[in-house]
Amino acid sequence: xQTKRMTFNSRWLPYALLAPQVIITLVFFVWPASQAxxxxxxxxxxxxxxxxxxxxxxxxxxxxxxxxxxxxxTTLIFSVSTTLLSMSVAxxxxxxxxxxxxxxxxxxxxxxxxxxxxxxxxxxxxxFIFNPSVGIxxxxxxxxxxxxxxxxxxxxxxxxxxxxAAWKQISYNxxxxxxGLHSIPQSLVEAAAIDGASxxxxxxxxxxxxxxxxxxxLMVVNxxxxxxxxxxxxxxxxxxxxxxxxxxxxxxxxxxxxVGNNLGSSAAQSVIxxxxxIALTVVQFRWIERRVNY
Amino acid sequence: xxxxxxxxxxxAHIILILGVAVVVFPVxxxxxxxxxxxxxxxxxxxxxxxxxxxxENYSTVxxxxxxxxxxxxIGGMLWNSFxxxxxxxxxxxxxxxxxxxxxxxxxxxxxxxxxxxxFVTLMLPVEVRxxxxxxxxxxxxxxxxxxxxxxPLIASATATFLFRQxxxxxxxxxxxxxRVDGAGPMKFFKDILMPLSIxxxxxxxxxxxxxxxxxxxxxxxxxxxxxxxxxxxxxxRMVTGGDSEPLWHLVxxxxxxxxxxxxxxxLFMQRLFxxxxxxxxx
Amino acid sequence: MARIVIxxxxxxxxxxxxxxxxxxxxxxxxxxxxxxxxSGCGKSTLLRMVAGLExxxxxxxxxxxRVVNDLEPADRDIAMVFQNYALYPHMTVRGNLAYGLxxxGVSKPDIERRVNExxxxxxxxxxxxxxxxxLSGGQRQRVAxxxxxxREPAAFLFDEPLxxxxxxxxxxxxxxxxxLQRRLRTxxxxxxxxxxxxxxxxxRLVVLNGGVIEQxxxxxxxxAKPASVFxxxxxxxxxxxxxxxxxxxxxxxxxxxxxxxxxxxGVRPDDLLLAKPEGPHLALQGTVALLEPAGAESHIxxxxxxxxxxxxxxxxxxxxxxxxxxxxxxxxxxALHPFNKASGKRTD
Numbered sequence: 001x002q003t004k005r006m007t008f009n010s011r012w013l014p015y016a017l018l019a020p021q022v023i024i025t026l027v028f029f030v031w032p033a034s035q036a037x038x039x040x041x042x043x044x045x046x047x048x049x050x051x052x053x054x055x056x057x058x059x060x061x062x063x064x065x066x067x068x069x070x071x072x073x074t075t076l077i078f079s080v081s082t083t084l085l086s087m088s089v090a091x092x093x094x095x096x097x098x099x100x101x102x103x104x105x106x107x108x109x110x111x112x113x114x115x116x117x118x119x120x121x122x123x124x125x126x127x128f129i130f131n132p133s134v135g136i137x138x139x140x141x142x143x144x145x146x147x148x149x150x151x152x153x154x155x156x157x158x159x160x161x162x163x164x165a166a167w168k169q170i171s172y173n174x175x176x177x178x179x180g181l182h183s184i185p186q187s188l189v190e191a192a193a194i195d196g197a198s199x200x201x202x203x204x205x206x207x208x209x210x211x212x213x214x215x216x217x218l219m220v221v222n223x224x225x226x227x228x229x230x231x232x233x234x235x236x237x238x239x240x241x242x243x244x245x246x247x248x249x250x251x252x253x254x255x256x257x258x259v260g261n262n263l264g265s266s267a268a269q270s271v272i273x274x275x276x277x278i279a280l281t282v283v284q285f286r287w288i289e290r291r292v293n294y
Numbered sequence: 295x296x297x298x299x300x301x302x303x304x305x306a307h308i309i310l311i312l313g314v315a316v317v318v319f320p321v322x323x324x325x326x327x328x329x330x331x332x333x334x335x336x337x338x339x340x341x342x343x344x345x346x347x348x349x350e351n352y353s354t355v356x357x358x359x360x361x362x363x364x365x366x367x368i369g370g371m372l373w374n375s376f377x378x379x380x381x382x383x384x385x386x387x388x389x390x391x392x393x394x395x396x397x398x399x400x401x402x403x404x405x406x407x408x409x410x411x412x413f414v415t416l417m418l419p420v421e422v423r424x425x426x427x428x429x430x431x432x433x434x435x436x437x438x439x440x441x442x443x444x445x446p447l448i449a450s451a452t453a454t455f456l457f458r459q460x461x462x463x464x465x466x467x468x469x470x471x472x473r474v475d476g477a478g479p480m481k482f483f484k485d486i487l488m489p490l491s492i493x494x495x496x497x498x499x500x501x502x503x504x505x506x507x508x509x510x511x512x513x514x515x516x517x518x519x520x521x522x523x524x525x526x527x528x529x530x531r532m533v534t535g536g537d538s539e540p541l542w543h544l545v546x547x548x549x550x551x552x553x554x555x556x557x558x559x560x561l562f563m564q565r566l567f568x569x570x571x572x573x574x575x576x
Numbered sequence: 577m578a579r580i581v582i583x584x585x586x587x588x589x590x591x592x593x594x595x596x597x598x599x600x601x602x603x604x605x606x607x608x609x610x611x612x613x614x615s616g617c618g619k620s621t622l623l624r625m626v627a628g629l630e631x632x633x634x635x636x637x638x639x640x641x642r643v644v645n646d647l648e649p650a651d652r653d654i655a656m657v658f659q660n661y662a663l664y665p666h667m668t669v670r671g672n673l674a675y676g677l678x679x680x681g682v683s684k685p686d687i688e689r690r691v692n693e694x695x696x697x698x699x700x701x702x703x704x705x706x707x708x709x710x711l712s713g714g715q716r717q718r719v720a721x722x723x724x725x726x727r728e729p730a731a732f733l734f735d736e737p738l739x740x741x742x743x744x745x746x747x748x749x750x751x752x753x754x755x756l757q758r759r760l761r762t763x764x765x766x767x768x769x770x771x772x773x774x775x776x777x778x779x780r781l782v783v784l785n786g787g788v789i790e791q792x793x794x795x796x797x798x799x800a801k802p803a804s805v806f807x808x809x810x811x812x813x814x815x816x817x818x819x820x821x822x823x824x825x826x827x828x829x830x831x832x833x834x835x836x837x838x839x840x841x842g843v844r845p846d847d848l849l850l851a852k853p854e855g856p857h858l859a860l861q862g863t864v865a866l867l868e869p870a871g872a873e874s875h876i877x878x879x880x881x882x883x884x885x886x887x888x889x890x891x892x893x894x895x896x897x898x899x900x901x902x903x904x905x906x907x908x909x910x911a912l913h914p915f916n917k918a919s920g921k922r923t924d
Contacts, residue, residue, distance in 0.1 A: 002462065003353060003397075003398055003399065003401055003405075004398060004399055004466055004469060005400055005466050006466065006470060006473070006629055006630075007401045008400055008402050008478075008479040008482075009339035010400065010479060011402075013396075013397040013400070013479055013480075014402045014405075015402070016409050017392040017393060017395055017396035017400075018392070018393045018397075020388075020389040020393075020395045021389040021390065021392070021393040021412060021449055021454065022393075022408060022411055022412070022449075024389070024446070024449040025411055025412060025414065025415050025449045027430065027446075028427060028430060028431075028445075028449065029414060029415050029418045029423075030411070030418075030447040031415060031430060032418075032423045032426035032429070032430050033418050033423050033426070033428040033441060035423075035426035035429070035430075036426045038427070039425075039426065041386045041420050046315055063551060074518070085558075089313070092313070093309075093310065093313050096306040096309050096310050096313075098426070099302075099306055100306065100310075101304065101306075102306075105354075106566075107310050107314065109396075109561065109564060110314040110317065110318065110558060111313070111314065111317055111342065112564065112567070112568070113560050114317060114555070115504070115560060115567075115571075116386055116504050116508075116553070116556035116557045116559065117508075117556070118507070118508035118509075118526045118552070118553070118556075119319075119508070119510065120508075120510045120526055120527070120529065121508075121526060121528060121529065121549055121552055121553050122320075124529055124545070124549055125320035125321065125323070126320060126384060127548060128320075128323065128327065128542065128545075128546065129319075129320055129323055133338045134335045134542060135340070136323065136342070138446070151314075152303055167317070167320065168316065171317075172571070175568055175571060175572060176572065179572050186420065187464060193433065199299070199331075203400075220518060223485065224507075228419050228422070228505045229419075229550065230420075231510065231511050232511065232526070234508035235510070235514075236529065236530045236533060239425060246560045250421045250422070252370070253424060253425075254421075254424055255422055257425040258425070258428075259532070260516075262475065263425060264568065266424075266425055267426070270423055270424070270426075271427070273422035274417070274418060274422050274423070275540070276376050276418070277415045277417050277418070277419060277422060281416050281417045284556050292530075293362070315907045324790070343918075349724045389832065395853070465657045465660060465662065467659070467661075467662030468662055468664070468704055469661055470627075470629050470656070471658060471662035471663075471664070472675075473628075473629065473648065473650060474627065474628075474629075474650060474654070474656050474676070475650065475652075475675050475676035475679055475723075476648075476650030477650075477674055477675075478678035481679065486664060486666075488668040489667075490665065490666060491668075496786065517873075518779075526622055536684065
């Protein structure tokens with residue numbers, strides 16, 4: 001990794017400069033993570049009196065636990081739906097805004113601010129809109145003969161959390177797609193127009209392929225967001241229900257660790273989540289490295 | 295490009311106006327709901343036009359709160375959120391500037407090792423190490439303190455990478471000229487590097503303030519004393535705290551107050567915000 | 577004011593790359609030395625070692641009467657003008673000029689006086705309160721000079737200071753820097769890759785190639801008597817023509833007066849003539865490949881019969897030759913530069 005051609009000479013100063021960040025990282029990140037790793041191989045008896053070292057038994061149990069497997073499936077459905085919904089809407093908006101000239105900034109301003117809304121608040125907002133007794137959407141849906149109730153219906157609950165999570169993320173995706181569109185050389189699009197490609201054709205054959213780095217990057221970021229940052233959405237609304245229908249992995253770690261007090265299992269779940277984040281980070285980082293080299 | 299596509303442009307405007315409507319709708323609904331009296335919601339579906347009880351509702355939540363439903367007055371919660379967001383934003387920027395400076399402007403043993411230690415923070419979001427982190431904070435007696443709310447969150451690989459990236463683009467000659475002018479490392483940092491980084495610092499501040507303000511799980515874990523509740527987590531207590539149906543007019547007033555500060559930050563600093571967002575992820 | 581003695585300086589980079597190999601140079605007080613050479617020849621590295629921006633691998637560097645090998649740049653009593661000026665963009669012009677003095681603990685009224693003097697001398701007094709971004713390229717150049725000037729250092733170091741300016745401004749600044757240096761009589765070391773800049777500005781110029789000195793001398797000495805094939809090709813434009821001695825022997829035109837060991841004969845484009853001169857001379861026969869009018873002068877490219885690389889001939893005005901036409905070429909023997917191919921050195 002590079003430094004400047006010329007650097008300062010000091011034996012102790014660089015360590016002093018790094019100390020605050022490194023100490024915080026060691027105390028609040030590395031140490032707890034290694035604790036999780038250690039605890040994931042321990043089991044406490046029901047009274048918390050005896051702790052035994054059980055190697056990978058906690059992991060084995062998890063993968064035999066139908067609740068855990070169901071939670072994995074829920075997480076998969078939730079993150080894929082959130083990512084797809086949020087990204088496709090954002091791409092549509094970005095493409096439309098990009099063809100505007102004078103109104104670009106005005107539309108952008110209206111589309112970016114949901115980024116500032118906390119996931120938990122986004123959850124509460126949509127929870128209110130979808131509320132079966134006072135919400136506006138169930139009222140409209142009733143007109144179409146659909147009886148909305150996310151408190152009882154698993155599918156309704158999933159739709160609710162997906163919409164809330166995706167809504168908040170639209171701004172982020174929109175900004176990156178718009179930046180991506182701005183960076184496509186106008187001359188390429190013009191060349192395609194001279195070659196007789198229609199607007200739609202130009203989008204699918206020129207613009208969309210050239211956007212693929214942005215798209216790929218956003219996919220990773222959105223999956224990470226949906227898997228980890230949406231804790232608030234779930235916790236403030238469905239609390240994993242009804243009947244585990246929206247119990248995503250992150251929420252389950254919290255429930256099992258704090259509410260259920262099952263430390264060994266919670267720690268094992270933490271470790272699995274860490275592996276997932278690390279894998280996603282590596283994918284993302286390799287992508288960044290590659291792009292830096294261009 | 296000369297292209298006469300009036301219908302297409304009209305269509306695009308329609309899509310965008312609908313899109314903006316969908317994006318704005320939830321907050322509009324919250325604003326409207328926060329101006330009605332509680333009884334309105336017992337009569338069935340909520341109205342779509344503002345009512346006349348706005349002042350009343352907002353002063354109720356700010357000053358009185360709903361102690362019987364487990365929610366203190368939110369004036370205090372807003373203050374706590376503000377303190378936490380500021381501490382996190384300033385803390386992250388300070389320690390990241392220093393460590394990026396060390397990594398770019400010094401050569402020393404274990405430099406790469408330290409870089410990786412910082413990088414690790416990206417791989418371990420708080421959500422995946424909830425229980426052990428809670429235990430560490432408990433052991434350090436930092437539960438129910440501002441320090442506990444902010445310090446564990448101020449290690450930031452993102453900000454360090456951004457500043458590192460930026461420092462790499464500062465011309466080599468800046469440092470050389472400063473050396474010839476007799477500036478030592480800290481003088482160079484203070485007189486040259488910090489002023490040059492000011493836009494990046496501001497952009498980072500916008501992003502990190504929002505990040506800090508919107509923290510949810512962390513304050514939920516480490517605060518049990520309601521005088522340290524933050525607004526975003528406090529809402530959850532209001533929604534689920536009582537036995538009965540939530541008092542929607544007050545919940546929505548709280549939601550509006552909780553969402554407003556970061557939204558204002560974004561709207562007033564949109565250019566910096568976009569810069570901060572798109573450049574940290576590069 | 578100081579004499580600078582560079583004694584057998586070496587620079588080896590961490591990867592083992594040798595940038596400077598055994599350079600020695602004695603710079604008199606008040607002298608303007610220009611280091612010139614192609615990119616990668618080690619001239620910038622040498623300058624940066626003098627400035628203290630690169631460590632010295634081996635050798636001794638003396639400025640004034642102090643050995644400064646291990647001193648920080650700020651303690652060497654030098655000032656530097658950088659290629660891209662390196663002005664602090666967030667400070668005003670005044671702030672830029674004053675920064676080094678402040679760090680040195682110079683008193684406020686003293687700083688004020690020195691900044692104003694330098695500003696007056698460089699005619700930048702009107703923009704003292706502007707930021708560098710609001711200045712033109714030439715003005716920035718002056719500020720960079722001013723920053724060096726206010727320090728009243730023992731030596732000025734210039735690192736290709738004119739290379740970012742357009743051609744017209746470059747000539748103007750060249751003259752100004754030279755005049756200023758004459759007036760202040762401050763020892764100066766000036767790096768450039770432009771041979772014209774080197775010829776016009778130097779008291780003595782130093783031609784570097786591959787980390788070693790090829791030749792040191794006054795501009796006229798170096799031009800009139802280049803010590804090597806490299807210097808002959810680098811100094812002077814258009815470049816000196818090099819004719820293989822074997823070709824001359826085959827055509828019976830190798831002058832007997834050439835010293836032994838000569839296998840390349842150089843002749844400057846100005847010294848190739850279309851008309852037979854008086855006195856002893858070299859005679860050749862060739863064909864005009866291209867005629868290139870350049871205003872006051874013209875360049876004729878002539879291919880010698882049986883030799884592919886064309887020779888360049890410079891003549892005043894527009895000559896009456898046609899492309900494709902056969903022409904005789906002459907060069908006075910006194911204008912020939914004999915070299916040895918293996919050593920690359922001059923043989924007389």
